[in-house]
Amino acid sequence: MNTTDAVTFWNDVYANRPTATAPRPNDRLTEIVTPLPPGDALDIGCGEGGDTLWLARQGWRVTAIDISRVAVDRLAALALSHDLGDRITAEQHDLRESFPQGAFDLISAHYLHTPFDLDRAIVLREAAHALRPGGRLLIVDHGSTAPWSWIQDPDVRYPSPGEVADGLALDPARWTVERADTPRRIATGPGGQTAEVTDHILLIRRAA
Numbered sequence: 001m002n003t004t005d006a007v008t009f010w011n012d013v014y015a016n017r018p019t020a021t022a023p024r025p026n027d028r029l030t031e032i033v034t035p036l037p038p039g040d041a042l043d044i045g046c047g048e049g050g051d052t053l054w055l056a057r058q059g060w061r062v063t064a065i066d067i068s069r070v071a072v073d074r075l076a077a078l079a080l081s082h083d084l085g086d087r088i089t090a091e092q093h094d095l096r097e098s099f100p101q102g103a104f105d106l107i108s109a110h111y112l113h114t115p116f117d118l119d120r121a122i123v124l125r126e127a128a129h130a131l132r133p134g135g136r137l138l139i140v141d142h143g144s145t146a147p148w149s150w151i152q153d154p155d156v157r158y159p160s161p162g163e164v165a166d167g168l169a170l171d172p173a174r175w176t177v178e179r180a181d182t183p184r185r186i187a188t189g190p191g192g193q194t195a196e197v198t199d200h201i202l203l204i205r206r207a208a
């Protein structure tokens with residue numbers, strides 16, 4: 001049980017890290033999104049913003065949101081210093097209370113895990129409804145715990161991509177599961193250490 005609130009927790013996570021000047025994008029994002037034509041993207045739980053910066057560099061207009069004001073302010077400053085200010089809008093949202101306005105061709109939720117209550121099914125279902133026709137919702141979750149993760153609960157159980165999809169209860173006539181699998185990769189931790197981890201990938205497309 002956490003004795004602090006979610007906003008303070010996540011602000012402290014980022015405030016206690018040095019500001020990343022060139023945060024890296026997630027491997028699954030670059031792998032899956034590279035072939036897609038750019039449009040409007042939403043990065044939910046953007047953190048340090050490596051995914052947002054990479055998307056903007058590929059030509060996407062990106063709205064990036066996070067519960068942490070520290071993370072959002074740092075990303076807004078990074079967008080300017082990387083000369084991507086015209087393609088990136090960084091907003092603070094607590095997804096338990098608000099979801100960004102707009103319609104999107106891509107919504108990315110990478111490792112949207114938190115030790116606080118967050119009804120992900122409600123959030124991700126709302127995301128599916130915020131897609132434009134033909135747009136995609138990419139959900140990449142942990143499927144295992146890296147040794148350096150803040151998640152060190154031995155009883156943690158990560159839902160499978162199929163279970164996440166079932167939880168969204170989307171009409172199969174309007175949304176199609178394009179990918180649901182659990183690949184492994186070698187991940188690099190903050191100190192440069194490496195470990196094999198599993199990702200849970202769910203890619204959903206709204207009918208055109």
Ligand SMILES: C[S@@+](CC[C@H](N)C(=O)[O-])C[C@H]1O[C@@H](n2cnc3c(N)ncnc32)[C@H](O)[C@@H]1O
Binds near residue numbers: 068071093094096111
């Ligand atoms: C494990 S981090 C992943 C960050 C980033 N997507 C990445 O792949 O590095 C989870 C992120 O979700 C954000 N988050 C947690 N709860 C949230 C909420 N209720 N609303 C919005 N963002 C939240 C955290 O601040 C954190 O940046």
